[in-house]
Amino acid sequence: MVYSTFQVIDENSNPVDEKCLTPSILEILEGHKENPVCGSNAWIQIGIEKGYTNLTSSTAVRTDVAFKYPFPAERVSEDQHAWLRYSAGGGDYIYSPHIPSKYRIPQGTPTVSRARIMHYYEQKAAVDTDGFLEALRIAQENGKFKGDKDSLLVKFYVKLAETLGRENQNKLAAEQIAKAASISLEKTKEVLELKNLISMEWAKL
Structure with missing residues (x-):
């Protein structure tokens, strides 16, 4: 799995200053600036240090890995759930800051998923927890976490x-x-x- 950072832009494609970002988006970018997630067993670093790490639009994954660990049916944090399982299943994380993408967030409104989904944060907590527990189970079965x-x-x-x-x-x-x-x-x-x-x-x- 190769992922990069991103630049937040507004509805007019103008860069958005970091002081205008929501804390959870800022948390992702902070995680890219120092000791970004890399290597094997990245699910541990994501789960206990960084939190959500890589946007789907800034991530490339080997087809065989993506096929083995498909996204769950949930519409909140489904990518995070998959990333954790990818890592626990043996996929290595590689961070490349030189190929950033752009992530559009209209100013004055929440992100699209948060705007359209009721109880967004409750669902996020549940899906993130399930993803981490599933990653732990996979890693234990593979003998990669003892x-x-x-x-x-x-x-x-x-x-x-x-x-x-x-x-x-x-x-x-x-x-x-x-x-x-x-x-x-x-x-x-x-x-x-x-x-x-x-x-x-x-x-x-």
């Missing part, structure tokens, strides 16, 4: 909460923290403190 499953899941839920919190989805973010705490309260506190998130409204335990 680490601490509980620690990994705690970090995943905290990262998902962080992404949702940046979009002011505080209740939903708090639900992810509760899931992490149900696995290990001690590990959840440790991760929140390490990421300097312990003071966030949605991070209260």
Whole structure:
């Protein structure tokens, strides 16, 4: 899998300043600037550090890999779900910043998917979680992950909460923290403190 970064443009094809971007879009671009996702087992880095990493329009995938791990039927985060499984199934991530695409976001309105889908963030949380759990299952079956499953899941839920919190989805973010705490309260506190998130409204335990 080869992916690149992108430049956000408005409805008139003018570049959009980063200060005008939604937090979740900004999070993707931030992930490209420092230590972009690369190599094998990229699903771990995506799940616990970066969050959503590569736009479909900025991604090229080998046909045999795409055929083996098709997109799910969902209409929210279906690409993220597929990317996680691609990686867990043995696909390598390659980042190439020299072939950026352009991503149109009309200003003053949410992205198309968020505008047309009710309960967008609830669906995103559910699909991202299912994709990560499925990636974990695939990696375990292939013998590519033999680490601490509980620690990994705690970090995943905290990262998902962080992404949702940046979009002011505080209740939903708090639900992810509760899931992490149900696995290990001690590990959840440790991760929140390490990421300097312990003071966030949605991070209260």
